[in-house]
Amino acid sequence: MNKSSRVLFIIVTALLIVFVFTTVRLISISRSLRNSLPYLLLNESIGGFELVNEQGERATVRISEKPSFIFVFSRPCSPCDQNIGLWNAFAEMFSEKMNFYGIILDEPGAMGYLREKTKLGFPLYVPPDIKVFTSTFRLRLPHSQTIIVSGKGKVAYLKPGVLTQDDFSRIVEKCEKY
Amino acid sequence: MRKVLILLLLAAFLPGSEHNITVIKNPKANIIEKPAIPLKHVRTIPLRLANNVFNIDPISATADGDGNIYLYDKFICQVRKLDKNDNLLSTIDINSAYKSWQIKKTRRPAFIQYSRNHGLYVYDPMMTTLLRYNKQGKLIERFEKVPFINRIVVSPDGGVLLPEFIENDLVFKCLGKKNVLFRINDYKHEFLFFKQEGAYKFPPRGLFLAGSYFLYLDRDRILIFSIYSSRLILLNKSENVTSNKLLCPKEALDSFYHELLLRKKETFTKVIPFYFNPFFNLNEKLLYVQSRIKTGKSTWGNYIYVFDICGTMNHRLVFDDFKNKYINFLVKNDQEYWVLVNKKIYIFKEET
Numbered sequence: 001m002n003k004s005s006r007v008l009f010i011i012v013t014a015l016l017i018v019f020v021f022t023t024v025r026l027i028s029i030s031r032s033l034r035n036s037l038p039y040l041l042l043n044e045s046i047g048g049f050e051l052v053n054e055q056g057e058r059a060t061v062r063i064s065e066k067p068s069f070i071f072v073f074s075r076p077c078s079p080c081d082q083n084i085g086l087w088n089a090f091a092e093m094f095s096e097k098m099n100f101y102g103i104i105l106d107e108p109g110a111m112g113y114l115r116e117k118t119k120l121g122f123p124l125y126v127p128p129d130i131k132v133f134t135s136t137f138r139l140r141l142p143h144s145q146t147i148i149v150s151g152k153g154k155v156a157y158l159k160p161g162v163l164t165q166d167d168f169s170r171i172v173e174k175c176e177k178y
Numbered sequence: 179m180r181k182v183l184i185l186l187l188l189a190a191f192l193p194g195s196e197h198n199i200t201v202i203k204n205p206k207a208n209i210i211e212k213p214a215i216p217l218k219h220v221r222t223i224p225l226r227l228a229n230n231v232f233n234i235d236p237i238s239a240t241a242d243g244d245g246n247i248y249l250y251d252k253f254i255c256q257v258r259k260l261d262k263n264d265n266l267l268s269t270i271d272i273n274s275a276y277k278s279w280q281i282k283k284t285r286r287p288a289f290i291q292y293s294r295n296h297g298l299y300v301y302d303p304m305m306t307t308l309l310r311y312n313k314q315g316k317l318i319e320r321f322e323k324v325p326f327i328n329r330i331v332v333s334p335d336g337g338v339l340l341p342e343f344i345e346n347d348l349v350f351k352c353l354g355k356k357n358v359l360f361r362i363n364d365y366k367h368e369f370l371f372f373k374q375e376g377a378y379k380f381p382p383r384g385l386f387l388a389g390s391y392f393l394y395l396d397r398d399r400i401l402i403f404s405i406y407s408s409r410l411i412l413l414n415k416s417e418n419v420t421s422n423k424l425l426c427p428k429e430a431l432d433s434f435y436h437e438l439l440l441r442k443k444e445t446f447t448k449v450i451p452f453y454f455n456p457f458f459n460l461n462e463k464l465l466y467v468q469s470r471i472k473t474g475k476s477t478w479g480n481y482i483y484v485f486d487i488c489g490t491m492n493h494r495l496v497f498d499d500f501k502n503k504y505i506n507f508l509v510k511n512d513q514e515y516w517v518l519v520n521k522k523i524y525i526f527k528e529e530t
Contacts, residue, residue, distance in 0.1 A: 164283065165253070168253075
């Protein structure tokens with residue numbers, strides 16, 4: 001091996017090492033960044049998660065086949081109150097072709113109160129462990145979130161807070177295509 | 179001297195000492211009920227009125243007398259004109275009356291009233307604006323800084339009647355005009371049906387607006403109906419109360435007593451009405467009022483009492499299979515009753 005090829009070999013090896021290190025670093029940065037983000041990202045995969053229904057039965061939800069609507073809400077939350085009418089409207093319009101999950105992040109007993117007072121037209125659930133659920137869905141409480149998950153289990157739409165007239169039209173347009 | 183001071187202090191802390199509101203104790207039933215005519219649920223107004231028009235949050239309605247209904251939707255700030263068969267005829271966008279984008283983005287409540295001779299009136303309490311539209315839905319008049327009103331009463335000349343309290347007298351003036359059209363001296367006696375401490379927390383004008391229905395009967399007379407005192411008052415321009423009648427059917431009174439006993443604590447902060455959702459049908463010259471009647475320990479049904487302008491009961495209606503429902507508004511369109519419950523409009527018809 002002559003001098004020039006040795007120099008080239010060293011440069012290529014160094015570049016390769018830098019590339020591997022940078023890639024590993026970027027992957028770890030992206031993971032930590034993703035975890036530190038306040039909300040889920042569009043097209044992010046949502047795996048299965050555990051919920052407890054109104055009868056107290058535990059069920060594992062696997063988002064597949066049918067697209068799903070996930071409404072996250074709690075009791076002391078003004079955007080949630082404003083969205084309830086719209087959520088009921090979505091449930092009335094798309095309950096045949098989509099699954100609906102109203103997820104309550106509140107103290108035990110809130111489910112009965114919300115069912116009675118707000119006249120919700122979709123099934124309600126509570127996560128068995130609120131802390132785990134909030135970190136998985138990257139939620140900030142008290143907060144309202146409207147999430148649409150496609151049949152492939154990926155986030156197709158996400159809106160934290162109050163839904164506007166534009167959001168409503170966008171959601172209807174999206175869901176009518178399913 | 180000390181005794182006088184103690185008495186003065188006590189008087190100052192007694193509830194009601196700041197307002198001169200009279201409460202009427204222990205009223206007696208004075209109306210015998212007739213057999214009730216059942217109201218059958220016919221259909222429900224669909225969520226989607228047209229391809230891209232949704233009926234999400236209707237909060238106010240009015241009928242035009244030709245079989246059409248105007249609905250105000252708070253979610254999109256639009257008035258929708260529907261025909262007898264719920265077909266969408268036209269929409270009026272209230273937001274187009276304002277320039278600011280921030281205003282256009284907020285969901286705002288509004289009160290609407292149709293006047294046969296003067297068109298559609300829309301009062302926006304957040305913007306304190308009263309808008310008048312013609313039959314074609316074109317904005318033709320606009321009033322700014324209108325004091326709060328929860329119902330729009332239009333005079334035969336097209337003026338909007340505003341109630342006001344001058345000391346203890348209730349007076350009615352037209353919007354933008356100073357002269358008094360109608361006056362009731364010492365209206366405080368008409369305020370409350372029966373002792374409810376919560377009433378003292380309200381100013382007289384607020385209490386009157388929250389608890390009274392009034393309308394122009396004809397050029398010289400107005401009709402006032404109080405849902406708290408259940409009194410029907412006819413007043414003419416020459417400052418005379420021509421009739422003042424208590425409308426107390428026995429079953430409604432018994433049910434009301436029962437309700438007050440159950441909600442004893444609440445009566446210290448709130449005022450519980452005797453009747454709900456009154457409206458007057460100018461074609462029939464009849465007053466329709468809704469009441470909740472206990473049918474079991476925790477169940478109650480919705481009834482409608484129909485009175486003529488002299489306070490005589492004309493007939494009585496009962497909603498079939500409609501128990502424990504809180505009705506938000508009630509409008510009559512020909513033979514159909516449009517009822518709003520939990521953001522949905524149900525249509526009922528009298529059973530023949």
